[in-house]
Amino acid sequence: MTKNEIADVLTEIGVLLELTGENPFKVRAYQSGARALEGLEEAELGRLIQEGQLGTIKGFGEALVQKITELHTTGKLGYFEKLKASVEPGLVEMAQIPGLGPKKIIVLKSKLGVTSIAALTQACREGKVAALEGFGEKTQEKILAGIRNREAYGRRHMWWDAWEVSEPIVAGLRALPQVRRAEAAGSLRRGMETVGDLDFLVAATDVEPVIAWFVARPGVKEVTARGETKTSVRFESGLQADLRIVPEEQFVFALHHFTGSKDHNVQMRQRALARGLSMSEWGLVPAEGEGTAKAKAEAKQSVTVKDEAELFAKLGLHFIVPELREGLGEIEAAEKGGLPRLVELADLRGAFHNHTTASDGRNTLAEMTAAAEALGWEYLGIADHSKSSFQANGLSEERVTKQIEEIHALNAAKKFKTHVFTGTECDILPDGKLDFDDALLAQLDYVVVSVHNVFTQDEATMTKRIIRAIEHPRTTMLGHLTGRLLLRREGYKVDAAKVIDAAVAHDVVIELNASPWRLDMDWRLWRKAAERGLRCAINPDAHETAGLAHVRAGVNAARKGWLTKEQVVNTQNLAAIKRWLAGRRAKK
DNA sequence: GCCGTTTTCGGCCCGACTGTTTTCAGTCG
Numbered sequence: 001m002t003k004n005e006i007a008d009v010l011t012e013i014g015v016l017l018e019l020t021g022e023n024p025f026k027v028r029a030y031q032s033g034a035r036a037l038e039g040l041e042e043a044e045l046g047r048l049i050q051e052g053q054l055g056t057i058k059g060f061g062e063a064l065v066q067k068i069t070e071l072h073t074t075g076k077l078g079y080f081e082k083l084k085a086s087v088e089p090g091l092v093e094m095a096q097i098p099g100l101g102p103k104k105i106i107v108l109k110s111k112l113g114v115t116s117i118a119a120l121t122q123a124c125r126e127g128k129v130a131a132l133e134g135f136g137e138k139t140q141e142k143i144l145a146g147i148r149n150r151e152a153y154g155r156r157h158m159w160w161d162a163w164e165v166s167e168p169i170v171a172g173l174r175a176l177p178q179v180r181r182a183e184a185a186g187s188l189r190r191g192m193e194t195v196g197d198l199d200f201l202v203a204a205t206d207v208e209p210v211i212a213w214f215v216a217r218p219g220v221k222e223v224t225a226r227g228e229t230k231t232s233v234r235f236e237s238g239l240q241a242d243l244r245i246v247p248e249e250q251f252v253f254a255l256h257h258f259t260g261s262k263d264h265n266v267q268m269r270q271r272a273l274a275r276g277l278s279m280s281e282w283g284l285v286p287a288e289g290e291g292t293a294k295a296k297a298e299a300k301q302s303v304t305v306k307d308e309a310e311l312f313a314k315l316g317l318h319f320i321v322p323e324l325r326e327g328l329g330e331i332e333a334a335e336k337g338g339l340p341r342l343v344e345l346a347d348l349r350g351a352f353h354n355h356t357t358a359s360d361g362r363n364t365l366a367e368m369t370a371a372a373e374a375l376g377w378e379y380l381g382i383a384d385h386s387k388s389s390f391q392a393n394g395l396s397e398e399r400v401t402k403q404i405e406e407i408h409a410l411n412a413a414k415k416f417k418t419h420v421f422t423g424t425e426c427d428i429l430p431d432g433k434l435d436f437d438d439a440l441l442a443q444l445d446y447v448v449v450s451v452h453n454v455f456t457q458d459e460a461t462m463t464k465r466i467i468r469a470i471e472h473p474r475t476t477m478l479g480h481l482t483g484r485l486l487l488r489r490e491g492y493k494v495d496a497a498k499v500i501d502a503a504v505a506h507d508v509v510i511e512l513n514a515s516p517w518r519l520d521m522d523w524r525l526w527r528k529a530a531e532r533g534l535r536c537a538i539n540p541d542a543h544e545t546a547g548l549a550h551v552r553a554g555v556n557a558a559r560k561g562w563l564t565k566e567q568v569v570n571t572q573n574l575a576a577i578k579r580w581l582a583g584r585r586a587k588k
Numbered sequence: 589g590c591c592g593t594t595t596t597c598g599g600c601c602c603g604a605c606t607g608t609t610t611t612c613a614g615t616c617g
Contacts, residue, residue, distance in 0.1 A: 025599085060590085099614090103613080104615085133608095134607095134614085136608060142607095388602090454605085
């Protein structure tokens, strides 16, 4: 097992121990053990284990040394398996409801015998929860609301999770001998931040072997439909997927149709009608006549097209990329030839907002830099948390100073091709002041400012707070505008338009946080904001090496926001970024 | 479960908010 996988096991042990009512300090020992592990380099861990020196690391006592060694060498841990089997899985699920922690869950279990979400719902409806000591009407209501939200949210999935499932399926479909063409359609193809289900579209010569392959994918829990043209499955994760198989001549029309969005399709069909054509997933045919679309498409020769670009051209339009097909003016723009050339993943030369083990990251500075180099990035910005973010192990002034020295030494050593910039993700305090003094901020290459606490301020107060931080002369960019977590938590209330105006006025960049559960600032705000002169930084907010790849999700969102390469600062090369940051520091 | 010029047991632990209380426990970031 890798160090991060072992750390995950230790963290899970901590959660399970909490739910059994164990000594909280024992729980913390596992949590801090996980953190200590993340602070090591992968190779260092192997060496320490081999030499029997693991116990010399602070945080690893006798028990953890034994468990980490067992996990590292065998990939398994008997203690963990036993513990997991002894805790009802329903309790772990209950812990995901906001406001329900281990203490309350233990009371619910011991007093009411509740060990599942279903039993909890019933107990709330019967008023039994409100009657418990330490609980009340409001708590009961909050639990019910939490369960409802959970169910509502449960129907959708983060784009990244859906994409990771879909990629190998598309590749596998294309590799089948019967398959001529295969694509994933739907909101996944449009790069939406969340996805309801997966839609696979295939042009095939022979249907049965394709269906048989599809329903045999790993993780498929049940086959919910199996017909002539459409097969549906549900994965263990709850994600549903449809496979549609069409004749090759229909493929492009079906791909366009099932990519959507609904609004875009409605506008496209209206446009077709205005040109005497009827458009559907079956084809593009003369509009007059009786019968179903399918019958018409078969009776009258459909227009033939080899790809979507030709399909759009038949309606007098430039090609519209899937990300723009939201019915938000893309057709008008495509008619006039006014579609922007959108930013692409390959345009990125680096990114600014990333963490290391100095705060709450899971990989060291060297590991993060090596990962950035492997991506071909010219630069990597390190922005660990500031001192007020206790929960994230925020850095004190002394630790920031030390990190700056480390980064300078790393750059000077020229071990990596990737240049590292010194930054901070500096907390915006409740009154809008920054968490570090000006002298310290002046030593850094750049400053990301973010809100991490007191989310409950009213909109006016929060807006003022953020604008005050933007006005600070050392601020380079604003982190996650609303602090939302997709499918889990609403963002704090803030007047985005006012914040955008302030950012433009003070030449401050706003980040498009590319973390798959943030994608914040929302793509719906970017088009107008960029027209007003706002510049964007697509930042992965990576907390481990694998997190750097999340910029892909950020690029999706940026494209949905009509952003061009020129509007995204981290498409610039190292020399340009150095000039930009030096210029800002000199000016202020 | 970890740690120790408080050293083998007793302490470990940041601050705000919420809802339950009438001074505080639990949760969260």
